[in-house]
Amino acid sequence: MARVYNFSAGPSCLPEEVLKECAAEMLDCNGTGQSVMEMSHRSSAFEPIIEHAEAQVRKLMNVPSNYKVLFLQGGGSTQFAMVAQNLGINKKKAAYIETGVWAKKAAAEAKHLGVEVDVIASSKDKNYSYIPRVEKVTGDYDYVYICFNNTIMGTHYEYIPDTGNIPLVADLSSCILSEEIDVSKFGLIFAGAQKNLAPAGVTLVIIREDLIPEPEKCLPGTPTMSMYKTHSENGSMYNTPPCYTIYVLDKVLNWIEKNGGAAGINKRNVEKANYLYDYLDNSDFYFATPEKGSRSLMNVPFLTKYSKNDGSEEAQAKEKAINSKFVKEAEAAGLVNLKGHRLVGGMRASIYNAMTFDGVKALVKFMEDFAKNN
Numbered sequence: 001m002a003r004v005y006n007f008s009a010g011p012s013c014l015p016e017e018v019l020k021e022c023a024a025e026m027l028d029c030n031g032t033g034q035s036v037m038e039m040s041h042r043s044s045a046f047e048p049i050i051e052h053a054e055a056q057v058r059k060l061m062n063v064p065s066n067y068k069v070l071f072l073q074g075g076g077s078t079q080f081a082m083v084a085q086n087l088g089i090n091k092k093k094a095a096y097i098e099t100g101v102w103a104k105k106a107a108a109e110a111k112h113l114g115v116e117v118d119v120i121a122s123s124k125d126k127n128y129s130y131i132p133r134v135e136k137v138t139g140d141y142d143y144v145y146i147c148f149n150n151t152i153m154g155t156h157y158e159y160i161p162d163t164g165n166i167p168l169v170a171d172l173s174s175c176i177l178s179e180e181i182d183v184s185k186f187g188l189i190f191a192g193a194q195k196n197l198a199p200a201g202v203t204l205v206i207i208r209e210d211l212i213p214e215p216e217k218c219l220p221g222t223p224t225m226s227m228y229k230t231h232s233e234n235g236s237m238y239n240t241p242p243c244y245t246i247y248v249l250d251k252v253l254n255w256i257e258k259n260g261g262a263a264g265i266n267k268r269n270v271e272k273a274n275y276l277y278d279y280l281d282n283s284d285f286y287f288a289t290p291e292k293g294s295r296s297l298m299n300v301p302f303l304t305k306y307s308k309n310d311g312s313e314e315a316q317a318k319e320k321a322i323n324s325k326f327v328k329e330a331e332a333a334g335l336v337n338l339k340g341h342r343l344v345g346g347m348r349a350s351i352y353n354a355m356t357f358d359g360v361k362a363l364v365k366f367m368e369d370f371a372k373n374n
């Protein structure tokens with residue numbers, strides 16, 4: 001079967017070039033006579049791979065030398081806890097900006113662990129369709145927490161809140177390396193890799209060294225595996241790291257470098273997203289749900305005119321039928337995983353780094369035809 005255009009929110013499409021390289025090296029990587037899957041993580045065969053991956057993260061993201069780059073497990077969701085356990089330790093109080101599901105889950109986890117949570121801004125009033133403007137944060141906080149790109153709602157920060165001396169923590173799971181970013185503005189950045197960097201299994205953490213607490217300073221009961229110190233002291237090799245995923249991540253980073261680094265990839269992403277948003281904004285059949293000025297380049301949720309209904313059972317049934325017809329026909333046309341998240345409804349096209357402009361053009365062409373026929 002021919003390869004499809006995969007608009008999944010995550011795990012998501014990977015550059016075809018990278019998949020081919022992985023396939024070619026499956027049985028014999030770098031003349032070792034082994035697959036990376038079979039290598040000891042402490043071998044001279046694997047060490048250069050993780051070292052190169054870290055060097056590539058540092059180069060492509062321009063990571064200052066006083067930051068550690070860690071490869072952890074447990075996904076973005078584990079970081080919700082680790083952030084609180086390692087950073088919420090002095091005032092035991094943190095500020096969260098509530099922009100949807102992922103920010104709410106992070107706040108709930110901090111609360112669960114005994115950190116007092118102040119929700120200092122929220123876009124709940126409009127179903128999280130925009131990013132609240134928070135210019136300056138002051139207060140007695142251990143950290144300020146934001147979700148930089150909201151995968152479900154399709155929103156993204158177009159600014160970085162000024163938090164003064166309070167460390168800013170950001171979840172970049174769905175936008176990491178899709179744009180240039182000034183790492184020095186953040187105390188901690190994390191990203192589950194399965195959206196923009198690699199298959200599932202590794203979480204990238206970039207943390208300013210002075211924010212890594214001594215083990216006894218972490219919240220009481222913090223497991224050794226959940227202390228940043230454990231991993232920073234052991235080069236992300238305290239226990240067995242997800243070796244194969246890190247190997248693929250390294251290849252994806254090389255691919256990003258070849259495509260102009262963060263700046264080059266961002267230019268491509270802007271072109272792709274503008275093409276889709278321009279079509280949506282000029283359509284009388286579809287509309288994008290995120291507000292202008294807060295729109296994600298990576299996740300584009302959209303509804304059809306049938307969603308603007310009177311709420312009657314009949315109208316809602318019609319809306320549901322159109323959405324599932326869209327998803328089904330798109331799939332038959334080789335455009336997969338376009339079903340929207342249940343909290344927004346409709347459709348969502350995730351157009352991460354690895355999605356080609358051709359893929360976006362194919363989607364828009366399909367959307368035009370579908371609109372004509374429905």
Ligand SMILES: *Cc1c(COP(=O)(O)O)cnc(C)c1O
Nearest residue numbers: 075076077102151171173174192
């Ligand atoms: C997917 C996602 C997560 C959760 O990641 P897991 O690796 O599944 O735990 C967290 N935050 C954001 C913004 C996401 O998109």
